[in-house]
Amino acid sequence: MDLAYSVEHEAYREQLRSFLKKNRNKSPGTGSGAMAANDWQQLLIENGYAALTVPKEYGGAGLAPDILKSHILAEEFTLAKVRPGHSGDNRIVPVLLELGTEEQKQRFIPPTVRGEMLWCQGYSEPGSGSDLASLQTRAHVDGDDFVINGQKIWTSGAKTAHMMFCLVRTEPDAPKHQGISYLLIPMGIPGMEVRPLKQMTGDSIFNEVFFTDCRVPTTEIVGSRGEGWYVANATLKHERGGLGDPNQAASRFHEVLELMKNETIDGRRLIDIPSYRDRAMALQARVFAMKFNGMRVLSHNIKNEEPGLPRWIVKLQGCELNHQIAGLAIDVMGELGILYDESPYIRDQGMWQHRYMMDLGLIIGGGTAQIQKNIIGERALGLPKEPKFDKPI
Amino acid sequence: MEFMLSEEQRMLQESVSGFLESHCPLDRVRSAADAEESMANDVHAGLCELGIPGIVIPEEFGGVGMGFLEAALVAEALGGAVAPVPFTATSTMVPVALLAAGSEAQKQNWLPKIASGEICVAVGVTEQLGRRESDGIKAKNGRLNGKAMFVLEGMEAHGYLIADSTGALHLVDADANGLSRTKLKTIDRTRSVAEISLDATPADVLPGSVSDREPLLSTIDAGRLMLAADTLGAAQAMLDQAIAYAKERRQFNRPIGSFQAVKHMCAEMAAELEPCRSLVWYAAHSVHAMPTEARLMACHAKAHLSEVGQFVARTATEVHGGMGFTDLLGLHYWFKRIGFNRQLLGAPELIREEAARVQGLVS
């Protein structure tokens, strides 16, 4: 056990801090010198603070993978409350880097990393959510094209995205996991219709996407025909890693504490009410536990070892923790906690109610809590698998 | 001993639920919310025909003279239908206050109109439960000054029952001099909440509330009980929808309800909620039959239903998967109604503290 960072990493942290101090007013959303999001991203890449491991030839910073540096980076940006950079899209870029053709990498990665090309994930269908591998959207080959027919649902960001990475059935006679291909589809092509769906929060980030004889060149496939399920699992892994981030829970917890120190009831600070304080402290213990759990995952990752159980629980526990943090904020605000939609007296623009609902959405999205528990039971704990019924019951 | 509903009570339940089913389907709830109607007038009119606004008002004042158990059954049905109509404040809290502390003239003046549904009266007592921002209301020489926040059913009201900073209760006309109302937008678009500003506004104090806090407290008890019953109905509606969905939705070649994970979610919701029904019945029955227990029971009903309601709201949403998170099935109307009931008239921790105090457990 050694929690100290090496001299090299300490130096890195110092360097980063002075960069942030000097440039924080350029960060989008802070101060008048703020840059557009994409210019800010470019500045970060040039200084080696975004798209770290994406090779230079594809527009990244081209650094050797250093998990600890990425971790320091995330910590310092959160601490400084400065908008962090990104690696394009943590679902698609790693997939393209690992499995894309040279031509695909050159065409898609640079604009994605610059933030100019946005992606949406076309996986779920009305009949295929948890049972994703049963998906029915089909593509058959006609000349040099795939011709796509079917429907996706819950596609976040489809209205603003330029591209979709999408799972379609290309081998209808193969077993269900082996009949799927992973396609890259430009949004807005003929035959594609995007219909927004409203969510419980009142926003419409979700969409339905309909395909009627949509044509995409057969070269726009990642991996081979029938390998889509395995390609997709590479991205699902990245998505799961991202949901339930302990740093996010820590910073939200900090915000609740601030709220409890500043708001009063009958002139008494909320933090002075023992039952509220106790709930806050119970959540703080969870926040710490998840943060340190994250340190363990990190330590295994640095050594290139499979972290096992500590990794499998992150999505389940982290999303639940965020939901409970929002729930505490609402409760301590009493009647103020139900205000929404730019109401007079609203606190923090109603973000706690928004988060409370959104976090429930994230408990469901990206693999539901129940599916997470199945995975923990079967993969991490080695419990026998649930018998599968390939025939309808 | 017979702890069950009477034939008449079951008939009341059926007639209110039946009416709401046909006249207040989800589409009507949506249209009211989207048009920002402060209440669905057609639904309210139908309920007036059934005598609902006067349910606890004695016959001598034009009501139907039923008890709080009957009122709780109505609140449960309204929660079950997420009905965008006033009830808790105008039909239970205000009558309780008037009957406990009003002068004969005040009762004669207000109760018959409330009972017929001709007018609605909203309630502003939040500052007496926990002052968040405004300094509350000051009364002087028959006039009120200050702000009342979170006035329940406040936007559609013709009159207000407002507690001043001493706890005395005042009746105020909606069009009285110096009164202005501002809509407070909440997550729940089926009930209205307002901020009422009063500037030397003429008010009519309830004489019995001037040096006695009891009328204020029993008014709050009534409101808490109704919010608890409303949550009971809303949570039951969410559970029913989750069960129906679990039977019908298929994944992995089988109905999702055949997965123990889903079955257990449904069973846990049912196991948590069913005893709540008994708690609400007992609490409501105690108002007339065992008044010494009524306050404690109202506290527990409100706090406990808030907890169970929250659990059911999130779990029923989870059973629906991504569908639960969207507007498609409208599940969020119930989710938000339950969330609203939780925060109004005291969130759980504060009410449990009160439950302890009521029993003399706090030194």
Ligand SMILES: Cc1cc2nc3c(=O)[nH]c(=O)nc-3n(C[C@H](O)[C@H](O)[C@H](O)COP(=O)(O)OP(=O)(O)OC[C@H]3O[C@@H](n4cnc5c(N)ncnc54)[C@H](O)[C@@H]3O)c2cc1C
């Ligand atoms: C906020 C959010 C964002 C999303 N973004 C996207 C996106 O961008 N792209 C995309 O493709 N999809 C997206 N989704 C869809 C998401 O991946 C699915 O909602 C999720 O996988 C669940 O599928 P479903 O909605 O069909 O629910 P279902 O699979 O129908 O599940 C219903 C219930 O059954 C349970 N259940 C199902 N199978 C089992 C089992 N084997 N064992 C135990 N319980 C089971 C579930 O846990 C759930 O409680 C998003 C969803 C949300 C909520």
